[in-house]
Amino acid sequence: MIRAGIVGGTGYTGVELLRILALHPHVEVSVVTSRSDVGTRVDALYPSLRGAINTVFSAPDIAELSDCDVVFFATPNGTAMLMAQQLLEHGVKIIDLSADFRLKDAAEWQHWYGMEHACPALIAEAVYGLPETHRAAIKNARLVANPGCYPTAVQLGFLPLLETGLIDPHHLIADVKSGVSGAGRKAELATLMSETGESFKAYGVAGHRHLPEIRQQLALAAKQSVGLTFVPHLIPMIRGIHATLYARLNTDIGSLQSLFEQKYADEVFVDVLPANSHPDTRNVRGSNFCHISIHQPQGQDTVVVLSVIDNLVKGAAGQAVQNMNLMFGLPEQIGLNMVALYP
Numbered sequence: 001m002i003r004a005g006i007v008g009g010t011g012y013t014g015v016e017l018l019r020i021l022a023l024h025p026h027v028e029v030s031v032v033t034s035r036s037d038v039g040t041r042v043d044a045l046y047p048s049l050r051g052a053i054n055t056v057f058s059a060p061d062i063a064e065l066s067d068c069d070v071v072f073f074a075t076p077n078g079t080a081m082l083m084a085q086q087l088l089e090h091g092v093k094i095i096d097l098s099a100d101f102r103l104k105d106a107a108e109w110q111h112w113y114g115m116e117h118a119c120p121a122l123i124a125e126a127v128y129g130l131p132e133t134h135r136a137a138i139k140n141a142r143l144v145a146n147p148g149c150y151p152t153a154v155q156l157g158f159l160p161l162l163e164t165g166l167i168d169p170h171h172l173i174a175d176v177k178s179g180v181s182g183a184g185r186k187a188e189l190a191t192l193m194s195e196t197g198e199s200f201k202a203y204g205v206a207g208h209r210h211l212p213e214i215r216q217q218l219a220l221a222a223k224q225s226v227g228l229t230f231v232p233h234l235i236p237m238i239r240g241i242h243a244t245l246y247a248r249l250n251t252d253i254g255s256l257q258s259l260f261e262q263k264y265a266d267e268v269f270v271d272v273l274p275a276n277s278h279p280d281t282r283n284v285r286g287s288n289f290c291h292i293s294i295h296q297p298q299g300q301d302t303v304v305v306l307s308v309i310d311n312l313v314k315g316a317a318g319q320a321v322q323n324m325n326l327m328f329g330l331p332e333q334i335g336l337n338m339v340a341l342y343p
């Protein structure tokens with residue numbers, strides 16, 4: 001059995017990791033941390049886990065976490081980078097759900113995250129944890145930087161078009177909506193029901209911290225720098241990301257549908273829907289799937305890709321478990337064969 005630790009087990013991605021790992025046949029959750037709930041039974045705080053997780057929250061402690069085979073950081077940005085080096089020295093593999101190791105340029109990280117990077121030496125080693133692009137490297141990684149929720153939906157939608165050079169990489173548009181669980185469980189005015197319910201707004205138009213992450217990864221696919229306008233929105237639902245992606249076609253190759261179908265034919269968790277589909281976030285809710293559809297409205301040279309995920313699953317905890325499976329040589333989908341909740 002793989003002994004897994006979760007730092008930040010009381011947050012939304014932490015409890016989602018617990019939900020998934022509780023049913024994983026090769027994992028035993030041995031440490032779950034929370035600074036504010038030390039000594040509380042996990043299933044007392046989260047009765048949804050009664051009978052599934054039989055442990056108490058402990059304070060984050062390197063010595064205790066060092067007994068794990070893998071530690072997931074489901075913590076705010078700036079936490080994993082303080083503990084990663086010591087855990088790696090104890091032979092523990094790390095999957096960081098935060099952004100600490102996603103950007104390859106420490107100065108850029110400092111600019112967008114507003115603090116100095118505490119562990120720049122590990123940035124080069126960290127493998128970006130999008131299995132669809134970095135599978136081989138993830139298998140050998142000690143430290144995986146799990147992608148952000150917006151970046152996952154956007155990359156999976158743009159990749160087939162950028163890799164084939166079919167679109168102009170300098171004028172990409174990603175218009176993306178997120179449910180409020182994307183903001184985490186901490187109490188905040190902006191995510192109160194009376195602030196978000198019956199309302200809909202864009203935010204971060206001038207520059208959201210996922211912009212450099214998306215640009216960095218799309219540039220690898222395009223083999224050149226990309227120009228991207230990324231506008232996130234908050235919508236009054238709990239789970240889900242819906243990305244509407246726009247790009248200008250360089251050339252008309254006919255069937256973009258078959259391009260996407262071929263690209264993702266062997267990807268268990270990327271499902272290209274039949275032509276003319278309009279993916280719903282509720283059809284991926286609670287599952288690790290990304291549903292994608294491709295449109296070329298009125299046969300013009302603008303391609304529109306729709307990409308939906310559950311931000312807490314393929315956008316966070318599910319993807320993290322997919323990465324863990326790869327790092328431990330397990331079948332990639334084990335523990336993740338979940339059918340979406342509907343409605």
Ligand SMILES: NC(=O)C1=CN([C@@H]2O[C@H](COP(=O)(O)OP(=O)(O)OC[C@H]3O[C@@H](n4cnc5c(N)ncnc54)[C@H](OP(=O)(O)O)[C@@H]3O)[C@@H](O)[C@H]2O)C=CC1
Nearest residue numbers: 008009010011012013034035036074075098182184185316
């Ligand atoms: N929500 C989402 O959809 C997604 C989130 N992410 C990223 O995943 C990470 C976790 O997000 P989310 O679960 O939403 O966050 P939450 O705010 O819901 O939970 C944060 C957790 O971290 C713990 N924590 C906070 N500060 C520290 C610290 N200094 N040291 C140790 N533990 C700490 C908290 O418990 P306590 O304070 O008791 O220790 C809590 O359990 C974030 O980096 C987020 O950006 C990534 C993709 C999607």
Ligand SMILES: CC(=O)N[C@@H](CCC(=O)OP(=O)(O)O)C(=O)O
Nearest residue numbers: 098099148149178179180182183
């Ligand atoms: C709806 C909402 O607020 N979403 C979050 C992004 C989600 C996230 O977790 O981002 P990182 O993993 O990069 O920190 C936000 O815009 O800040």
